[in-house]
Amino acid sequence: MNALKINYKNLYFPPGGILMWIIIFLELITFGMALIAFAMYGSEEPSLFHQSRLQLNSTFGAVNTVFLLTSGFFMANAVREFKEKNLKKSSLYFKLTMLGGVLFLILKTIEYYHKIEFGITIDTNTFFAFYWLLTGFHLIHVIMGLVILVWTNHGMMKNNSDTEVVDVEACAAFWHMCDLIWLLLFPVLYLIF
Numbered sequence: 001m002n003a004l005k006i007n008y009k010n011l012y013f014p015p016g017g018i019l020m021w022i023i024i025f026l027e028l029i030t031f032g033m034a035l036i037a038f039a040m041y042g043s044e045e046p047s048l049f050h051q052s053r054l055q056l057n058s059t060f061g062a063v064n065t066v067f068l069l070t071s072g073f074f075m076a077n078a079v080r081e082f083k084e085k086n087l088k089k090s091s092l093y094f095k096l097t098m099l100g101g102v103l104f105l106i107l108k109t110i111e112y113y114h115k116i117e118f119g120i121t122i123d124t125n126t127f128f129a130f131y132w133l134l135t136g137f138h139l140i141h142v143i144m145g146l147v148i149l150v151w152t153n154h155g156m157m158k159n160n161s162d163t164e165v166v167d168v169e170a171c172a173a174f175w176h177m178c179d180l181i182w183l184l185l186f187p188v189l190y191l192i193f
Contacts, residue, residue, distance in 0.1 A: 020170045024177045027141070031134070031181050035188055038130045045126060052127035053190065055120065060111045061190040064104050065182060068142075071100025072179040075172045082168045087156060090168070094153040097175065101146045108139055131189055138181050145175050 042049040078093035115121075115128075122132040152171045156163035 017166055017170055020173045024173060027177060027181070031137075031184060034130070034134055035184060038134070038188065041126050041130070048125055049127045052125060052131075053192075055118075056131070056190050057111060057114070058190045060107055061186050064107050065186050067100045067104045067107070068179045068182050071097045071104075072176055074100065075175045079165075079168050079172045082156065083165055091153055091157055094149055098146055098149050098153075101142055101149070101175075101178075104142060105139070105146075108135070134185055134189065138178070138185060141178050141181065145178050148174055 074093045074096040078090045078097060081087075081090035081093060120128055122129050148171050152163065152167055155161055156168070
């Protein structure tokens with residue numbers, strides 16, 4: 001750790017670093033604008049959006065919500081254990097976080113398979129264009145998050161590791177962003193229309 005003590009109350013150095021938070025805010029703005037557009041189109045075609053939403057498996061969506069929220073809990077524990085210099089426990093929580101992410105990917109892949117099997121694609125209608133784009137973009141974020149988690153976990157477990165708290169917190173911030181985006185997508189896509 002740097003000799004300079006990090007002041008987390010400083011606006012310019014939030015947990016994970018200011019650059020990570022700029023990325024998070026940009027991602028949230030992007031998803032937010034897409035959800036606003038989704039709502040606007042939905043208000044123009046309420047019947048189509050309602051009928052299309054009924055073709056989604058809300059149980060899959062709810063289970064995936066549990067997977068991501070549980071993985072977020074494990075990620076918070078990974079950060080705490082890392083700060084306390086319990087690298088083995090932190091690594092275990094990293095792995096449990098990754099398990100939640102992998103389970104999310106598996107269930108989402110099954111859901112996508114069922115949609116394609118029934119001929120529901122990005123070209124089906126406006127609702128499903130948004131569905132595929134929003135959930136697909138989120139899925140890419142989850143995959144990127146898993147890569148970051150694997151990389152950071154591997155780095156912190158090496159002998160003479162140079163992994164610092166800010167690295168682990170940046171990982172956690174990105175992963176929690178994936179959780180938050182899903183918490184926005186799930187009710188809007190699966191429950192409201």
